[in-house]
Every structure is written in C-alpha cells, then in structure tokens.
Amino acid sequence: MTDSNAPTSEPSNYIRDIIDEDLKQGRHGDRVVTRFPPEPNGYLHIGHAKSIVLNFGIKRDYADRADTRCHLRFDDTNPETESVEYVESIKEAVRWLGYDWEEHLYHASDYFEQFYDFAVVLIEKGLAYVDSLDEAEIREYRGTVNEPGTASPYRDRSVEENLDLFRRMREGEFEDGEHVLRAKIDMASPHMILRDPLLFRIKHAHHYRRGDSWCIYPMYDFAHPLEDAIEDVTHSLCTLEFDNNRRVYDWVLENCLDPDDVDDRPHQYEFARLNLTYTVMSKRKLLQLVEEGEVDGWDDPRLPTIFGMRRRGITPDAIKSFCRDVGVTRTESRVEIAQFEHAIRDDLNEKAPRVMAVLDPLKVVVTNMDEETAPLEANHWPRDIDREQMRPVPFSKEFYIERDDFREDPPEDFIRLAPGREVRLRYGYFFTCEEVVHGADGSVAEIRGTIDPETRDGTAPDGRSPRGTIHWVSADHGIPFEARLYDRLFDIPAPDAGETDFREHLNDGSLVVQNGYVEPSIRDLPKDQRVQFERNGYFWQDPSDSTDDHLVFNQIVPLRDAWTEDDDTIDLEEKRREKERQKRLNREKSIANKKDHAETLDADERDRFVRYRDELGLSPDDAAIIAGRDDLSDLFEAVVDRGTDAQLAANWIVNELLALAKATPVDELPFDADDFARLLNLIAEDEVSSSGGRTVLEVIAEQGGDPEAIVDSKNLRQIDDTDKLRAVVQTVVKDHPEETERYRGGKKGLVGFFMGQIMQRTQGSANPETARELLQEELAG
RNA sequence: UGCCCAGUAGCUCAAUUGGCAGAGCAUCUGAUUCUGGUUCAGAAGGUUGAUGGUUCGAGUCCAUCCUGGGCAACCA
Helix, strand or coil: CCCCCCCCCCCCCHHHHHHHHHHHHCEEEEEEEEEECCCCCCCCEHHHHHHHHHHHHHHHHCCCCCEEEEEEEECCCCCCCCCHHHHHHHHHHHHHHCCCCCCCEEEHHHHHHHHHHHHHHHHHCCCEEEECCCHHHHHHHHCCCCCCCCCCCCCCCCHHHHHHHHHHHHHCCCCCCCCEEEECCCCCCCCHHHCCCEEEEECCCCECCCECCCCEEECHHHHHHHHHHHCCCCEEEEEHHHCCCHHHHHHHHHHHCCHHHHCCCCEEEEECCCCECCCCCCHHHHHHHHHCCCCCCCCCCCCCEHHHHHHHCCCHHHHHHHHHHHCCCCCCCCECHHHHHHHHHHHHHCCCCEECEECCEEEEEECCCCCCCCCEEEECCCCCCCCCCEEEECCCCEEEEEHHHECCCCCCCCCCECCCCEEEECCCCEEEEEEEEECCCCCEEEEEEEEEHHHCCCCCCCCCCCCCEECEEECCCCEEEEEEEECCCECCCCCCCCCCCHHHHECHHHEEEEEEEECHHHHHCCCCCCEEECCCEEEEECCCCCCCCCEEEEEEECCCCCCCCCCCHHHHHHHHHHHHHHHHHHHHHHHHCCCCHHHHCCHHHHHHHHHHHHHCCCCHHHHHHHHCCHHHHHHHHHHHHCCCCHHHHHHHHHHHHHHHCCCCCHHHCCCCHHHHHHHHHHHHCCCECHHHHHHHHHHHHHHCCCHHHHHHHCCCECECCHHHHHHHHHHHHHHCHHHHHHHHCCCCCHHHHHHHHHHHHCCCCECHHHHHHHHHHHHHC
C-alpha cells in the first residue's frame, strides 16, 4: 500500500548517481537541466512515459538541491514525417501524466539558423565538407563492419569551395540528394558512426512549422547535441540504441562549441527502453495494428499507448509508480505485465468505491418472499479502508448473480452457490438454492430458492456463517450496461521477438463484450469515477462510448484471483530447469574455446613471453599479457632488474596497474620504474599490506611521488605488532555484540564484516593475516 | 569477422564502491476478512553467465571465453 502521491524517497539509479556526483563537483554549477525530446511523428506510449517520468522526475526531485528545469522539446528536423497533430497530442499526453514544462517549450526547427552557423564553423575548421556522391555511393564508400571505408573523392575540397557549395545548397540551387554536408572524422574508424557522418541533407519539403523557408535539414547526429547545448541542457538522457551515437554527440560539441563552453557542455547518458510482456512497443508495429484495424484506433484500451491507457482508465499515478518500480538501468529487459497490473491495482484499491455489477447474469428467484423489502444499506468502502459513504442497494424477489458463481456439480474447493447450498448475498440475506431450472438446451436457465429473513444484516442469529459471499443485482432495479473486458493483446510473452510475424500472435480474446446489470447507485457517482465492481475488477465508463442511455464500462484491470484453475507453477519450474540447462551449455562452450594468449603475439613478443614463462616462472597468462605490451614489458623488466621478485611484479602489473592504465600507456604515468620498484619492495618486505600498496599505487599513478613518503604521510605502514592488533580486534568485537552473537550462531560470513571494521580502524594498515587469526581466536570466545 | 553495450532469485532492480548477497513483483503456506480482493505473518526460490588469477577477503579488480543486444538510413 503505497501512496503514489507522497514524496516517497526516490530510488536511486545510475543516472541519479551521476547527477549527484556532478552536483558535488559543481560540474554545471548548481544546474540540473533535462529534456524530453520527442519527434512529433507518432503517438506516445508507456515507453515514452518512462522517459517523461525520468526527466521530469529529476527536475522535481532535485528542485530542493539544485536549479532544475525540464524542457519539452520537439525534435522536428525531418519535415516528411512530422505534423502539428502529433505535437498537440504529445503535449496533451505529457500534461495528462501531470507534468508541466512551464515556459520551456522548444522546437529544434527554431534552431535551423544556428545549426547552419555551426556547420559553417566546422567547414571553416576543415572539419566538414560537401560530398557529391549519391546515396548508394556513400553507402558503398562507407565500408562494412569488417572492412574500413574509403575516402570520398570530394573529401578534400577547399574550405572556400565547401563554403560556397553549402551556401548554394541552402539557396536551393540543387536537387534533393545532389550534395550532402559531412563531418570529416575517420573513414577507417572501427566505429561505423564515425565514418564521416552526414550533417545536412537537401530536402525540398514543406515543414509543418517553417514552411518552405528551408530546403536543407540537419541530421539527428548533428542537430541533437546542438539542441541540448543551445538550451543549456546538462544531462541528456536517451535510450540504449543511441549508445554508438554518443561518439558523434561528443565530437560535434567539442568541435562546434566555443572552447570556454566545452567544460560544462551537455553529456549524453543512455538507459534501457521499457518493454512489456504480451505487447509490442515500437511505433511501427503500433501503427500497423491501428492501420490494419486490429485495434480500434490509437486510444484502443488494449494498446500500451498513453491515450489507450487513459481511455482504459489507468491513472497517471499508477503509470508513474510503475515506472519508479522498474527503475532505470542499462540492462535490456522485458517487464512482466503482472508488475504493471500490480501498480494499477495498488493505485485503484484506495481510489475506487465498491459497487456491485453482474457481468454474465443468471436469474435467481426467491420463493419465500412476495413483496419488495426496503433497500439494503451498504458502504461504498470495505472495512479495511477507513471511509464511510453509504448508499441504498435495492433488493427484490428476482435478482441476478454471476453465472460463474453457480455450479450444479461443484468441485471440492468451490465455496459459492450449488444445489442445496447456502451462500451470503453481499450486504444482504443468506440464500439457499433449492431448485435449478434448465433451458431447452440443457443449460441452467434459472435458480430458485429461499432467503433466511433473519439474516438481512448479513449475520445469522444462530451464528452460522456461509463459506462464500457472492455479489448480485436486483432484477427490478439493475441498470443494463455493456462491459468491455480486456486481456493481453498477444498470446505469447514476446510477440516481437521470434521469427514469425508478430500479428500471428494476436490474442482473439483480447476484447470480450458482455451485457450485464449494475446497481442503480452508479448513477449517483460522477461519470468519470473509477469503481470496483466487487469480485470483478476495476472499471470506469468508456469516455467516448458511454452514454446515459447506454452505459459502457471498461475493465481497467481484473482483481487478483487466488482461485484459478490453471496454475503457472509448472511453468516456473520449467523455466528454472531451462536456465540451468543453458548455463551448463554455456560453461562447456566457454571452457572449450579458451584462447591461448600466446597465439596472437608477434615474434619479439613471443620471445619475451617464452623468457617470462620459462626463465622467470610466470604463468602463461601473466607472461602473455605483459609480453604483449611494450610499456608493460619495459616496466616489468626494469623492476625485475632492480631485484624485485618476478611473480610479485607480474601480479601487481597485471592485476592492479592494468586497471589504472587501460587506456594510457604506463610510461605516460607520473612515476618511473624506480618508484614502482620501491613500492613493490615495501610490499615484499611486509612494510605495507597489499591494500596499503594499492592505495600508494593509486596515488603515484595519479600524481606521482615517493612511495615511502606516501606510506608515512598516509600512515600506511603495516601493523604487525600482535599485542597492538589484538587490542583493535578486541574493541571491534566488543563494539558489535549483535554481530558476534550471529557469528557464533553460525553466520560465518560475518568475518568479512569484522575484518572490514578492523581495516577501517587501522586505515588498512593491519597485517590482514595476523588480524584474521586474532579475530578468529577472539570470535571463538 | 571489427567496434560498442549488457549479464545478480522465474521477472524488474539493490548491494555503503573490495567486507553479512537483499527488496518489490510472481509462486506457495498461514492469519484476518460479509470481495477467493485488501492487509498482516511466513516459506520457497542464488555456483552473482563460465573458467582461471590477484587478495586475509571478489557480485565488485585482472585475463580469457560464453550468451544476448546495438552499429554499415540522405530516420530519430
């Protein structure tokens, strides 16, 4: 039971971690500026909602710590697909979700002049050129993922010529496709994106906002970073598929911006888009369903579109709380629809007054009652929700119950109505079934039976209480209505994953229409009130089809149902076994394909490798890693020459130094072989522990310095003195009686906790081996 | 076959930056209940993708491999 409106502590995620750190470092002063940048070429869906909640959520949550903004920006740089209709629908969707962009509404199309100017800057720097290859040729020249590209013959045009051509492109002197403007980066880059990406193309097309004033339009990779920079965005959040594009994003900003502005330029961070089981999320597939009439428009309640969800009756609160639940990560995932349904129920449980409605009516006649009784009184709210809102519920001789709630031949655990059985009618009498009337086809047509007049208030004087309670609606007073029950749109969890066309997996039963009766008090509730039809789920009136004469209710979500006849438990077990099987398979493969490091070495490296392995006794792995890099070999040999033990040196180079020097060659680090040898010496002589050594290494790799001096200034000299250590160990144990208790009770993993405490107190300088021995002695009691 | 990204419970995520592997959802019990709902209590579920290494100590650091995804639009 969470109140989604409450300012609950926001879950942290990796993007918030970055923002926290940036705030701490003052990277953008105290500004945190995000943006939601849709292209107005389609309707928004729950995946967009995740992005909206992320971006606007950051604006809201950091408002107390920082100067925050969140822009709504239309990324309208492609005139062929965009329109005002989409702009308006997107604004409406964002507003409906409950977010306010205030005065920060922007359009990329307002920046066309600036994009042009930035392009001129690049040309003048010799970093962009007009290419006159046609589309097919450009593709050809780009190469493939395995082969480098080749330079366009136009790549080396003069700045003047480029400037002239680019100006004339804008003037409209050329046809579509005759020329493009490209960045001059690297046609051989292993990153395809960096093989001279296109910046501008000619498109004689009418733009929905700029009309015909432009005939060249910028590409995403050029426009987007500049849009962010123009608006002073600090954190530009997008989905994972733009990961590769980040390289151009950075390149554009670093080369277009004034050097003074580069330091606090925007940065792009990617997160996984949201996928749900049993539905599809891509604009293209959604469009296909709409256009082919598989669903009833963009706001069909079965669709995961914002308008579909709105029409279905799902609230913004539920969507937001769901988005918070799934979090923000870089792991691609598909969330079980059950998780979403939970958020919807959790939200509605406290918002929806209860009423009774029968969806699939079966008539019941009471034989021991002739005239109408006064209406029963019932609270719209169940006892566990602390609200009172009474309404009259008329009861009469004839009423309807749910067809499902009666079985002629009930299974063992069936607790509802059956021949000879008594049940409680919700808010009213106990009823006993005495007769079953069959129709011509043999199906049950009517139930007859008696009420116990003593049980009008739902209790019996003799204290008996039926096992089951069922809902009902008076036949004389019930209002007929149409119920639309929605189920998952597809019948497999990942309709868009396999080889087959996703449309083959459409679920025939995704919409079931039933005609039932609802209690008359529904008329006293606001038309847009979400209600719970007891035992049937949450409903509300369809906003477009429901009228006073013909009520239409959408089922927002059914109630959780513990009485299901099919069980998913087998499925779960199967999944576990499948995962286990897969793991075993992968293990075999990964062992079988283990690579021999030495294979890729050239002749010189191989010499070194053999020497390290055979003469110095290094493991083949270590020997190959060091031999494979000149900088590592030089350092390694230099320290060994100074008398350091080869294995020790290798360990530290491979396992510790490599982590710090992934990108930079070690000879560019601010320390030399002497420093490193001295450090290793301190470690070899037990002057510092290995963790102390690591600290020293970090310092000298960062800023250089004498290891010995650092050891002293940071107080890292290893404590071997047993008495001194014992004192520390004893205090630690004494200070944590509860953990000690648990350790003695069998939670041996706590040694790590205690060791951590000891290391903290001694700033990492305790001799770990001795400390551990003493600790174990002490904990043994 | 190049480059990039990601692998923690069935699903979605945590894990104080090298120190007790946890939570929500789903599942299964039990209690409460005039909703087979809600709420509460509990259980089960893990070789942290694998193998080796570093370390007193590895989900976290190093190496290799495996699996999945992305990149060769004048789309975004």
